[in-house]
Amino acid sequence: MAPIITISREFGSGGHSIGEKVAEKLGIPFYDGEIVRRVAEESGYAKDLIEEQGEHTSMGNRWFDISTASAMYFQSPQDEIFLAQRKVILDCAASGPCVIVGRCSDYILKSEEIRALNVLIHADMEHRISRIIERYGELKEISAKKRIAKKDKQRRTYYRYYTDQHWGNYENYDLALDSGTLGEDTCVHMICELAERF
Amino acid sequence: MAPIITISREFGSGGHSIGEKVAEKLGIPFYDGEIVRRVAEESGYAKDLIEEQGEHTSMGNRWFDISTASAMYFQSPQDEIFLAQRKVILDCAASGPCVIVGRCSDYILKSEEIRALNVLIHADMEHRISRIIERYGELKEISAKKRIAKKDKQRRTYYRYYTDQHWGNYENYDLALDSGTLGEDTCVHMICELAERF
Numbered sequence: 337m338a339p340i341i342t343i344s345r346e347f348g349s350g351g352h353s354i355g356e357k358v359a360e361k362l363g364i365p366f367y368d369g370e371i372v373r374r375v376a377e378e379s380g381y382a383k384d385l386i387e388e389q390g391e392h393t394s395m396g397n398r399w400f401d402i403s404t405a406s407a408m409y410f411q412s413p414q415d416e417i418f419l420a421q422r423k424v425i426l427d428c429a430a431s432g433p434c435v436i437v438g439r440c441s442d443y444i445l446k447s448e449e450i451r452a453l454n455v456l457i458h459a460d461m462e463h464r465i466s467r468i469i470e471r472y473g474e475l476k477e478i479s480a481k482k483r484i485a486k487k488d489k490q491r492r493t494y495y496r497y498y499t500d501q502h503w504g505n506y507e508n509y510d511l512a513l514d515s516g517t518l519g520e521d522t523c524v525h526m527i528c529e530l531a532e533r534f
Numbered sequence: 535m536a537p538i539i540t541i542s543r544e545f546g547s548g549g550h551s552i553g554e555k556v557a558e559k560l561g562i563p564f565y566d567g568e569i570v571r572r573v574a575e576e577s578g579y580a581k582d583l584i585e586e587q588g589e590h591t592s593m594g595n596r597w598f599d600i601s602t603a604s605a606m607y608f609q610s611p612q613d614e615i616f617l618a619q620r621k622v623i624l625d626c627a628a629s630g631p632c633v634i635v636g637r638c639s640d641y642i643l644k645s646e647e648i649r650a651l652n653v654l655i656h657a658d659m660e661h662r663i664s665r666i667i668e669r670y671g672e673l674k675e676i677s678a679k680k681r682i683a684k685k686d687k688q689r690r691t692y693y694r695y696y697t698d699q700h701w702g703n704y705e706n707y708d709l710a711l712d713s714g715t716l717g718e719d720t721c722v723h724m725i726c727e728l729a730e731r732f
Contacts, residue, residue, distance in 0.1 A: 456619060511712070512709070
């Protein structure tokens with residue numbers, strides 16, 4: 337049986353697309369945008385806000401403590417979205433093997449002692465810029481680079497805030513792959529290969 | 535044809551043993567202890583000193599600049615050993631596909647624009663302690679932990695000194711594997727699988 341697979345990814349590394357192909361090859365559900373839809377149902381917040389806040393936070397100087405979260409008098413919309421998203425991610429995992437992209441899913445499953453195959457997809461700046469320009473045709477190289485730097489920073493800050501750990505620490509992943517040097521198809525192949533032996 | 539493979543490893547993660555099996559499976563030379571023997575020939579320093587200094591440095595607060603190294607009036611024995619080791623590593627790579635373990639080999643080959651498959655092997659502390667105790671039978675858990683912490687620090691400092699980069703940054707590796715969660719055989723399989731597609 338295939339395992340639960342979490343995919344953490346650098347913006348522009350193709351992690352979404354790799355995760356989608358892995359799920360298709362293994363015949364298991366793929367959760368990325370679908371999480372947003374379910375969190376909207378769960379929390380009542382608009383999908384746009386969830387997409388905006390679901391991996392970003394501006395709270396750089398304090399940390400979220402999940403153990404006291406339910407006892408807190410005031411929760412920001414961001415924290416409410418995080419909690420709803422956490423519940424949705426745990427529900428996805430509870431329903432069996434699947435691929436879940438981003439949103440601290442590796443940390444959330446670990447904190448509940450749910451064993452998953454945790455994968456990190458990264459690529460050098462040059463490959464990420466080409467990919468972003470290809471995807472959002474109108475962008476110039478300089479804008480693509482700025483967009484990548486901003487997204488990276490937002491995701492790292494979000495991860496730091498909700499997990500109190502640094503994003504991208506190799507110790508958190510069973511497998512880390514450079515999609516720039518290896519290419520998307522090889523990454524898909526390697527993840528499926530490992531999933532079969534896991 | 536198999537590629538040149540460099541293996542960076544945490545002490546106690548089984549990187550040496552994994553590298554040896556990969557080389558055997560692919561039918562290519564394996565360089566770890568052999569490097570020490572060749573550096574001894576090259577530099578005239580004793581093998582014991584090379585083993586001791588070949589991945590360690592006490593120079594925590596300055597950096598080695600390879601571009602000015604040959605013009606320097608005074609070189610420490612450590613720097614001389616590094617330079618001899620660098621030459622040996624480049625010679626190994628020049629003779630064709632092989633597996634090279636540690637000693638900044640990933641950085642040394644990159645700096646000469648020699649393309650290699652760069653692999654990082656890591657494992658959590660618990661797995662590393664068991665492995666070290668198994669290997670050096672007499673060690674107690676607390677001594678194993680101290681030994682791991684010391685070796686990690688020495689290798690990181692050495693890498694930092696000679697490359698001016700942080701050891702273990704995922705960006706430097708095509709593939710990173712957790713030998714603790716995946717096991718040695720799966721790591722060997724994954725590296726060989728990637729080597730065939732590289």
